[in-house]
Amino acid sequence: MDEPHELYFGAVSPPVIQTSLFVQKNYQAYCDDMLHEAERFIYSRGLNPTVQMVEQKLAKLERGEACRCFASGMGAISAVLMANLNARDHIILVNNVYGPAMALVRQMAEKYGITYDVVLDGNLDSIARKITPDTRMIYAESPGTMTMNVVDLAAIARLARARNITTAIDNTWATPLFQKPLTLGFDIVIHSCTKYLGGHSDLIAGAVITSQQRMAAIRDFSHQLLGAVLSPFAAWLLLRGLRTLPVRMPRHQENALRVIEYLATRPEVENIRHPCMATPEQQAIIHQQMSGFSGLFSFEIRGGHFATVKRFIDACRIFKVGCSWGGYESLIISPNRGYNEAGLAADHIAPGLIRLSVGQESPALLTDDLDTAFAAIAGMHKGEA
Ligand SMILES: Cc1ncc(COP(=O)(O)O)c(C=O)c1O
Known part of the structure; x- marks a missing residue:
């Protein structure tokens, strides 16, 4: 995407416009700007040039009309849920969604009277069976970032559209480089930019990408009034991270x-959970909706338990x-933290599950490291600490 270098003395790296406030040339200009608050630089909780630059890039990458950034991925998730759900509305969560997102839905159920169902298998018939006249949203994560299960996004979007249900997806795992849910019919895409989009473990950020119309509701309520917006400096780090996204992602994949x-x-080892190891049925879905894979996945140590994973x-x-x-x-x-195995069993997560985020180091270094870890657990029995 073109950057407006001419606005910043030709600076090839965009500046951090580190300001909370933009002063106006006179009071009439201020009054006029307030009529167009969503598009004018007035106050950085609303709009800031550095933040806006990264929002425009993310919107383009996801093929969306509009993007707003938030102070964290959870800020983005809560903004979407709170702007779209009213008391008594019903939401269906598809796949093993990110734990704190699930916890937020439970809290909203307790505090604000929304209702919810979880469909772990992501199967279309299972989702259809859970739809009620109050269902307002289907919220998915695909691949699910703990079990890596993949769901058919185009089919879910068709099912929801026919019933006027909003669809939202956390697309953090795949990044827009490898999966573009808006092109598959989803209404709202959410990112924790803290992960691959930032790419350097040095920022916390979130983003929501959707149509102008849907964004207006999210902006007016949850961006402006809840106020968990992105700071200019974090936006600048994110801009820098995005410049190398197309180089980093293939390396994570490889x-x-x-x-x-x-x-x-x-x-x-059993049950390596990464889309490249999916069943033929899942492979067909992957083929139609993804163009690559990231480096986060899990596997199970056969017969593993807390002491095994710890060692x-x-x-x-x-x-x-x-x-x-x-x-x-x-x-x-x-x-598996040793005190939560019952909860894991309820979520169909094996006690010997290990999750790896494969980074940019040499693969030989990584496999040597795992060799040492397998040697350390050789001969361990259940209950051994
Ligand atoms: C899949 C997924 N979505 C959302 C989040 C939340 O992002 P943040 O930590 O930026 O709030 C995370 C964080 O780990 C995540 O793994």
């Missing part, structure tokens, strides 16, 4: 595939222990 090839040779994770040196993903560095984590 490294992840090499690590998966290695894991597939290990007798201790495995602690034996790694290159993979760092951390719950985020999408940056340069490779990361390792398990949803």
